[in-house]
Amino acid sequence: MHGLTAAQVAERVAAGRTNDVPSRASRSIGEIVRANVLTRFNAIVGVLFAVILVIGPIQDGLFGFVIIINTLIGIVQELRAKRTLERLAIVGEARPRVRRDGVVVELAPGEVVLDDVIDLGPGDKIVVDGVVLAAEGLEVDESLLTGESDAVHKQPGDPLLSGSFVTVGGGAQRATKVGREAYAAQLAEEASRFTLVGSELRSGIDTILRVITWLLVPAAVLIIWSQFRTAGAEVDDALRGMVAALVPMVPEGLVLLTSIAFAVGVVRLGARQCLVQELPAIEGLARVDVVCADKTGTLTENGMRLAEVRPDGPDVRAALGALGAADPRPNASLVAVAEGCPDPGWTRTATVPFSSARKWGGATFDGRGEWVLGAADVLLPEDAAERVEAERIGSTGLRVLLLGRRPEADGPVEPAALVVLEQRVRPEAAGTLAYFAEQDVEVKVISGDNALSVGAVAASLDLPRADAPVDARTLTDADLADRLEAGTVFGRVTPAQKREMVAALQARGHTVAMTGDGVNDVLALKDADIGVAMGSGSPATRAVAQIVLLDNSFATLPHVVAEGRRVIGNIERVANLFLTKTVYSVFLAIAIGAIGVPYPFLPRHLTLIGSLTIGIPAFFLALAPNAERARTGFVRRVLRLSIPSGAIAGVVTFTTYLVVRTDTSATEIQQSTAAVVALYAVATWVLVVVARPYVWWKLVMIAAAIGAFCYALFLPIVFGQGFWQLDPGHPPTLLTGLGIAAVGVVAVEIAAWLVNRTRS
Missing domain, CATH: 1.20.1110.10 (Calcium-transporting ATPase, transmembrane domain)
Structure with a gap:
């Protein structure tokens, strides 16, 4: 798929078939002036001021000049905030990758035109309505549109709605509706509006x-x-x-x-690279008494390093290199694997992209069978020696993945090696957790990773009760709220469970903030009282969050x-x-x-x-x-x-x-x-x-x-x-x-x- 040529793009721009819908990160200048001048209180006091102007003396009408000055101050302050918000919104907006003249370029959403071919990958927000042209294990979350949390598998020819986002796999779409015709226009305006509600x-x-x-x-x-x-x-x-x-x-x-x-x-927060998409979020976060923090991207950095492969060998390294090269949009773990293991050039025949809900991904290679890489406690039975060893290593704070082969489709996985990855703890995380502890704000670490591994990271940051991590797979609807109150570290949490946890805490009278950066955090971010997204996170998380930390620093939250x-x-x-x-x-x-x-x-x-x-x-x-x-x-x-x-x-x-x-x-x-x-x-x-x-x-x-x-x-x-x-x-x-x-x-x-x- 070559995409549109420059001439075709120019033709569509001239015809007005673009996605150029004005972004409204704040009220317009006219609305700001009207909102500050045309109020019922100014009207009342204005009438009284007019009375004094008629009967005199002017000294008795000084209150009118005070109102004028105050109103001007309000207009100037909001115009300054408007400029800051719009400047920051440009930094934080989704930037689709569009094929033009055979080259993939990143564009602002407003530069997309009708019939553009857009590449899609995990976490990408779909900014215009369209149809699927190509798909490799493509799954799309339409929960923001339909309320259904299950991802929808997409095949070539299937429709795509703007406002949804890719959870798994990749592909390409052709834009069929742009501008005000696309649902994205309404969603984007609603997500970035400068509100006081x-x-x-x-x-x-x-x-x-x-x-x-x-x-x-x-x-x-x-x-x-x-x-x-x-x-x-x-x-x-x-x-x-x-x-x-x-x-x-x-x-x-x-x-x-x-x-x-x-x-x-x-x-002030804008100067700290913190984008506040809704004004009440400043007040709301100050009232929060529980912060649910994802581990990866919040307490730890997104980047990882391949520390060890057990057992190591050329065949194992070759399989890891092939899996790293098989995913066109690898996550942080696969990036670390690919950096440590070169691509052997195996011919790929099928791919199962990594999914946070599945906890594994894999690929089938010509003449080499199916290889999978994922969580050992998901791929192996409870009594497997490799699973026990993975949990032991994970309890020290390292991330451990299992490399395995599947001789038969949907059959059991044969373990081949344990892949040990090092996570880098954010230097500011400990101080931020200490701040929240001093302010009687409880932090609960909710992660999809192994519970022991998450607990080890949290314990290194002196989080209370981190030495007793909870495996979310053992939670039931009946005991969810009680165990949430008692614990602070939860591992193997599914996206749906994150949402349920937020709801359970809210039902107990807590004001909940949720932080995250991945597509698996979107539902919980959307339901939390305050959603906080990392600037480097997926466009979908930034779209639903009230606060976006554009510098990706957890330490900014105390300032908020x-x-x-x-x-x-x-x-x-x-x-x-x-x-x-x-x-x-x-x-x-x-x-x-x-x-x-x-x-x-x-x-x-x-x-x-x-x-x-x-x-x-x-x-x-x-x-x-x-x-x-x-x-x-x-x-x-x-x-x-x-x-x-x-x-x-x-x-x-x-x-x-x-x-x-x-x-x-x-x-x-x-x-x-x-x-x-x-x-x-x-x-x-x-x-x-x-x-x-x-x-x-x-x-x-x-x-x-x-x-x-x-x-x-x-x-x-x-x-x-x-x-x-x-x-x-x-x-x-x-x-x-x-x-x-x-x-x-x-x-x-x-x-x-x-x-x-x-x-x-």
Whole structure:
């Protein structure tokens, strides 16, 4: 099969018969802009901003400029993440081998055209629909399309669907459907989409925001009615009071900061050659308590070396060399065999490609019979001396294969030699396992190799209970979950069993991450809560995994966990600040509306307080290091602190305002200033509580916020007390506000102590 010529390719490209479907590793630029600008919260606050623009003064509309700035920051951060994701996605994408002008070339999926001839081998993802032209033991897994886990044997003329992948054998296909006509277009888009779904953080925040949205309308009606009911209230004053009351109720920055925190995490991990295909995977891996790791490619390197042949001899070496040359797409074991044993030039008449499910492969040679190479405990009876010896050698951590002859088709195998291969343990594996042990994350090694061999490798890395490996062939459905809980090393695991193990662990309430690199890992990767694929693994594993380690380093996983914990812990911190503001804003709106006194604040006052106690500090806190353990119950924990803190701040502010209003010697501005000082003091103490534990930059941040407030309060210069309309010139009211605020500070500290004492 010569393949298409350059002229034929050019003709098809000109006719638009290409597979050039735009890859969407993220949202488009237009979607990013719309998603960050056209939100219901921006719409609400935008209306309030428009009101202030009409009635003035512009100082009371500063909150609108803050929203504009925050939205721009969100757009810029997501555009940076988009560029990083798309650049990394190009590195990690499947690259089919296509025959052009008689030469096999690797192309991007989008460069395939109609009628192209594509070579297929184990692990290859089928990127376009087509028909089989040639097949040598070709088996295709269509589980991603049909849900059936059994591989389908393919013969010339059989159809191939994009989205499936080759498990065994090789062959060639002709592309019959490309571009949007092929199922691959939909699958690829779905697999690489930049999503924000399945996140406890985001779903919890959305729940909170929905409740707040429903509170806005009645609060607006109540506050307007109360302002008009106040003697001498003007329309402009009533509207200004309404805006001042409603704006702080909307924690618009919380959603924005969550997106920014996720996006920055993606960019940081991208710098470590870690491709995050779905944003919630960062959060999800931080919540994982069980990591199921394949041995080969994860704990050990893919490359192997032929260490020994027992017994050795020219006939044995010749058979090994012939088997190594017989497979056009050899796995790591066959590569090592072929490197150590040259091809004798035997004529091959039939081939049975190696299968991870079968645990063996072989070939028939003209005049030399059928030779097989595979697992001794699969090919030989239990009492065979060679099998016992293979298990003894395997228990030292070496991989042992049996070379045998089969005199009759489907008959018993006659052992010829044991082939000993050395596996190279990844240098970073021990440190990574130690990290997970410190974080109470249990690692379970699940491998298709001999259990004793896997146990020896795991024991060398100090994995707990690795000295008691379990042969998966002894597992039953009844005891699977119990033995999974008890053990940490499992050998001779089939692809279907890997999937069952993930399901069993999930049924016991575990959050499971699965790592792997081979096609035999795909089903388990797909079902796990978080699938982690190696960049050098098969295209099929990379397609279904949420996280791809493009540098093939198991040691990158702790960095992913750390990013997830940073996001979860920091968003919880800033959520306390935003929701405290929401609670005291709702309380003040209801209390002021019920009593019918003028609203104590101008919109600019709350802009000042919100910026110095929430907005600016939240950006620093959201991106700071944070190694706290991830826990469920985000909404419950946030409300346990924000509700009492917000209620205390609201009561302190309301009480201060009512008390200072009885002092007729103070002006209205001086009375409002006392309320501003009281609210700022309590809100700052909430920030002090949330910022714990302290490091130098947090203390500097808090000190800078206090200094900026003192500047606005006491200095009659540019952007000073005149701009913010503050007047601290009446000491009795100012001291009253500080005194009541001191009581509130103590109350916040007690509330925080109680929350920490009962913290789950």
